[in-house]
Amino acid sequence: MSVRLDGVTLTHANGYQALQNIDLRINKGEQVAIIGPSGAGKTSLLRLLGTGLMPSSGQLQILNQEASVLRRRALRRLRARIGLIHQNPPLPSRQRVVTAVLAGRLGQWSLPRALVSLCYPLDVPGASAALEPLDLANKLFARCDQLSGGQLQRVGIARVLYQQADLLLADEPVSAMDPVLAEHTLGLLRQVAAQRELTLVASLHAVDLALRHFPRLVGLRHGRVLFDLPADKVSPSHLTQLYANDSLAEHLDAPAPAEPAAQTKEKPYRCS
Numbered sequence: 001m002s003v004r005l006d007g008v009t010l011t012h013a014n015g016y017q018a019l020q021n022i023d024l025r026i027n028k029g030e031q032v033a034i035i036g037p038s039g040a041g042k043t044s045l046l047r048l049l050g051t052g053l054m055p056s057s058g059q060l061q062i063l064n065q066e067a068s069v070l071r072r073r074a075l076r077r078l079r080a081r082i083g084l085i086h087q088n089p090p091l092p093s094r095q096r097v098v099t100a101v102l103a104g105r106l107g108q109w110s111l112p113r114a115l116v117s118l119c120y121p122l123d124v125p126g127a128s129a130a131l132e133p134l135d136l137a138n139k140l141f142a143r144c145d146q147l148s149g150g151q152l153q154r155v156g157i158a159r160v161l162y163q164q165a166d167l168l169l170a171d172e173p174v175s176a177m178d179p180v181l182a183e184h185t186l187g188l189l190r191q192v193a194a195q196r197e198l199t200l201v202a203s204l205h206a207v208d209l210a211l212r213h214f215p216r217l218v219g220l221r222h223g224r225v226l227f228d229l230p231a232d233k234v235s236p237s238h239l240t241q242l243y244a245n246d247s248l249a250e251h252l253d254a255p256a257p258a259e260p261a262a263q264t265k266e267k268p269y270r271c272s
């Protein structure tokens with residue numbers, strides 16, 4: 001099993017409880033979309049799955065390992081098997097695309113090899129092959145600060161595809177892309193995950209993309225799982241419940257502000 005959460009609660013450092021009593025199982029090779037309103041806890045959940053955060057209570061098993069008891073070195077080995085795709089990839093602005101992609105395997109290389117690769121790209125064909133299906137092969141030697149937001153997202157994806165992880169975690173992976181590119185990129189991610197039998201968990205705001213591309217959807221609301229269903233069982237009423245926004249509705253239902261008190265009207269200007 002790739003992911004197993006039992007009664008997981010996550011409380012952030014400021015005391016805010018972002019996830020409450022989450023039970024979740026994701027098998028090897030599954031493709032799951034996490035959907036839910038802003039602030040529901042999607043990113044917090046993905047950070048937990050990536051072991052960047054640990055549960056405040058409950059059990060977190062990632063790739064069959066109990067994450068919270070691992071020592072530093074074992075945790076590093078586990079993280080090298082997890083590919084993180086960020087909404088805004090944290091790539092150094094002056095770094096070349098080729099170096100950014102090759103950095104996907106830094107966690108798997110020896111320290112000398114990793115250091116050399118940061119200065120002198122050791123596997124240019126490998127980086128190029130990862131960029132090619134994302135239509136970015138021509139940007140191999142561009143600097144990251146010369147790319148658009150959508151291109152940067154695709155470099156982040158190429159880096160994770162190069163990493164050859166066992167578990168792919170994608171936080172809003174196509175949010176900066178136009179609809180055609182978003183469709184293509186999600187399709188590619190799913191295809192690669194299926195070919196390599198990787199587990200793919202992605203958070204998405206675009207519900208239509210989630211429904212079209214993912215066989216299983218988990219709906220998060222207020223830090224809890226509202227539903228966990230095959231895509232074809234997710235109904236409009238599930239979505240209405242998931243995205244209901246009571247506080248915004250209050251604003252919309254509130255009576256329109258009163259007209260300002262009648263003011264002394266200026267006399268119409270007349271040409272005399």
Ligand SMILES: Nc1ncnc2c1ncn2[C@@H]1O[C@H](COP(=O)(O)OP(=O)(O)OP(=O)(O)O)[C@@H](O)[C@H]1O
Nearest residue numbers: 012013014016018037038039040041042043044045
């Ligand atoms: N580091 C943090 N410290 C304190 N609270 C946090 C932290 N990170 C997130 N939160 C809070 O936890 C809740 C869930 O945030 P999270 O980013 O997981 O939501 P999300 O579903 O990914 O939202 P969005 O769709 O807007 O990105 C929010 O109320 C947020 O304010």
